[in-house]
Amino acid sequence: MSNTTVENIILGCLSFGPRSGYEIKKIISMSSSWFYNASYGSIYPILKKHEDNGLVSSEETVDNGRYKRIYQLTPKGYKVFEKWMLESPKLMTVKYEMAVKLMFFAHLKPGQRIKQVEQHIEQLILFKQELEEIEPYAASEGDFYQRLILDWGENLYSFLIEWFGKFLDELKNNSGDVPINSKTRE
Amino acid sequence: MSNTTVENIILGCLSFGPRSGYEIKKIISMSSSWFYNASYGSIYPILKKHEDNGLVSSEETVDNGRYKRIYQLTPKGYKVFEKWMLESPKLMTVKYEMAVKLMFFAHLKPGQRIKQVEQHIEQLILFKQELEEIEPYAASEGDFYQRLILDWGENLYSFLIEWFGKFLDELKNNSGDVPINSKTRE
């Protein structure tokens, strides 16, 4: 059985150096949560599993009187991580509730359609601003790629804002109505 | 407790008319799977739950000698669906393994980077072609919106293909290498 993506992300985070479960969660929250998230409920059991399989080793430390378990990649773990890096990635999966609602938009009244799209665009703009405020996590390694991914995210949200903006214009030009059964668009 | 998105999608599918669990899965696979998917393991238990809550009613039918349970929205179910349609949608969640790999791209050799990005662009192009071949499911209601969503999908994948294309050009111009610790991009 091959590792899951989250299992490999954890190996990847440890490739930056030894980290605690809490720190791994922080790396993921700060740099990858908007394109691949993981919760404590995944991270801690996976760290245990990785240790059982010899992919990571751990050491109980005391830092300022506080108990802390630090995990580290083993050579075997690094090999597994490297192998995964060369595999063809899984296709993207998206869960986009607004697109689902679009499927059933015919049920809404024209004014409700305009309001929904306007609110959604506001949400997208807010999220894009949050992205723009993120500073890359890793100081040295992978710094260029951290910035690259942020660039990707900003471009993705720009695309969404633009696309829904055009749709909103169309709705407004038709007072919230759209051609029924129109066979072509633009 | 409010319904989950999948629970609402099922109500939405039934808003097009009475359907069996199998037909609901087909609607989702054919029209929304690339932005919100659901498996039989979700659909059948949810239909039962909806019936227990009085949101749908069902009838056991025999069609060409084949057993079939047809589900239908109740007025209560339609109200729940309508209420959900007016709520602010949840933010998009994305699971994009290629973006994760980008995080750790510094570990790859220049040639490996170029190969990975090339392969990914091929995947994206293939998927976009599949999208272009989809014909909207609903014949009458929501036809415009089915096409709109397909338009959105095609634009989204065009954006991804373009973005990774630019990145590939950059990699090739630097023989797979990228500036380390560069503070700005472009």
Place this chain on the structure above:
DNA sequence: TAAGAATATAGCAAAATGATATATAAGGAT
């Protein structure tokens, strides 16, 4: 007429989420 594709439902292990619980340390406010 036999293979295989499509229709139809059911069940389950594994994975993931989201939430809660617990506890300590650090920092600022009153």
Place this chain on the structure above:
DNA sequence: ATCCTTATATATCATTTTGCTATATTCTTA
């Protein structure tokens, strides 16, 4: 000094979801 909040750190658990397998019938096509 004491209180409150935030950050660090780990653990657990019910619910949801996925992906897979099993089962059975009918329709299509070679």
